[in-house]
Amino acid sequence: MLPNGALFLLLTCFSGLVYGEVAANFNNCLQFFYRNEPPKGITGSDYRHICQLYHNAYRFATLYDIKYRTPLYSAYKLHSPDGKRPRPDWMIEPQLANSKGDKSMKYIKNPDQNVKESQAVNDDYTNSGFTRGHLAPSSHQATKDDRTATFTLTNIVPQAAISNNQEWNKFEQNLSARFKNVCKDKLYVVTGIIPYQSGEHKIKDRVFIPEYIWSAYCCNDNNVGKDQGKYFPTYAAVGRNDPNSGDDVVKKSPKNSGYDVREMPLEELEAILKKRLNMNITLFDGHCGAK
Ligand SMILES: *[C@@H]1O[C@H](CO)[C@@H](O)[C@H](O)[C@H]1NC(C)=O
Numbered sequence: 001m002l003p004n005g006a007l008f009l010l011l012t013c014f015s016g017l018v019y020g021e022v023a024a025n026f027n028n029c030l031q032f033f034y035r036n037e038p039p040k041g042i043t044g045s046d047y048r049h050i051c052q053l054y055h056n057a058y059r060f061a062t063l064y065d066i067k068y069r070t071p072l073y074s075a076y077k078l079h080s081p082d083g084k085r086p087r088p089d090w091m092i093e094p095q096l097a098n099s100k101g102d103k104s105m106k107y108i109k110n111p112d113q114n115v116k117e118s119q120a121v122n123d124d125y126t127n128s129g130f131t132r133g134h135l136a137p138s139s140h141q142a143t144k145d146d147r148t149a150t151f152t153l154t155n156i157v158p159q160a161a162i163s164n165n166q167e168w169n170k171f172e173q174n175l176s177a178r179f180k181n182v183c184k185d186k187l188y189v190v191t192g193i194i195p196y197q198s199g200e201h202k203i204k205d206r207v208f209i210p211e212y213i214w215s216a217y218c219c220n221d222n223n224v225g226k227d228q229g230k231y232f233p234t235y236a237a238v239g240r241n242d243p244n245s246g247d248d249v250v251k252k253s254p255k256n257s258g259y260d261v262r263e264m265p266l267e268e269l270e271a272i273l274k275k276r277l278n279m280n281i282t283l284f285d286g287h288c289g290a291k
């Protein structure tokens with residue numbers, strides 16, 4: 001038994017760890033998850049919860065792996081953008097490097113060693129052969145500040161140019177178009193990665209490259225999107241990030257570039273994630289009412 005004083009000290013220490021926007025959970029930004037429930041089953045000791053704060057408002061949420069220096073997923077609500085894609089400097093997450101650091105994402109010209117140890121930095125991507133691929137894309141955010149906030153490196157993975165600029169980009173556009181007039185402010189998206197099963201696939205020997213990028217959405221608001229057929233209330237997709245991957249997850253079509261995107265039911269994606277990540281994953285509460 002600990003004396004009461006020690007227990008008090010212990011508790012204050014722990015609550016000290018939880019202050020700020022890199023925290024033990026997503027409690028400060030549950031509004032980005034369907035029914036305020038983050039995905040269940042994606043757990044690991046190196047994973048950090050980031051409520052992405054920019055200009056004093058939360059913009060989306062990210063689960064970040066400090067060992068692979070990559071996001072596992074970002075979660076957000078899909079909106080139509082009210083303007084053009086911004087061109088901000090790439091930001092980092094100060095609290096990954098120092099729990100007492102700034103709560104807000106931030107541009108730092110020359111990140112120090114603490115920052116570099118804790119996360120990917122812009123230089124990792126320079127001349128890496130990979131583009132900076134958004135999980136929560138700028139084009140799915142409403143305001144200029146919302147869009148700017150997606151340019152934080154904790155929301156970014158090394159993505160092959162053809163995937164980023166063509167196939168996956170097309171998928172993101174398709175999704176916006178599909179729900180442009182339905183599910184207003186009620187379309188919840190989670191977009192994440194599947195690492196390679198074996199071998200070290202990294203840029204600059206630091207940042208892990210995903211083998212696949214996946215996405216799932218949930219729009220279950222008073223049947224408002226029910227004219228969408230199989231795409232309602234929830235659907236998912238997996239995109240290839242490597243033309244040399246096998247055909248088991250997403251088949252490579254001979255007429256495509258090798259970066260195909262395959263749409264699929266939510267439960268099929270969850271089965272793929274279970275197999276590949278060895279985790280029992282529920283992306284949306286009650287499977288978003290999927291039949
Ligand atoms: C986008 O939508 C078009 C038209 O429905 C479809 O042919 C195409 O396969 C879709 N592309 C992706 C990557 O989802």
Ligand SMILES: *[C@@H]1O[C@H](CO)[C@@H](O)[C@H](O)[C@H]1NC(C)=O
Binds near residue numbers: 278280
């Ligand atoms: C997933 O759930 C099943 C059935 O509930 C269980 O048998 C299995 O051990 C679980 N696997 C993991 C990786 O947690």
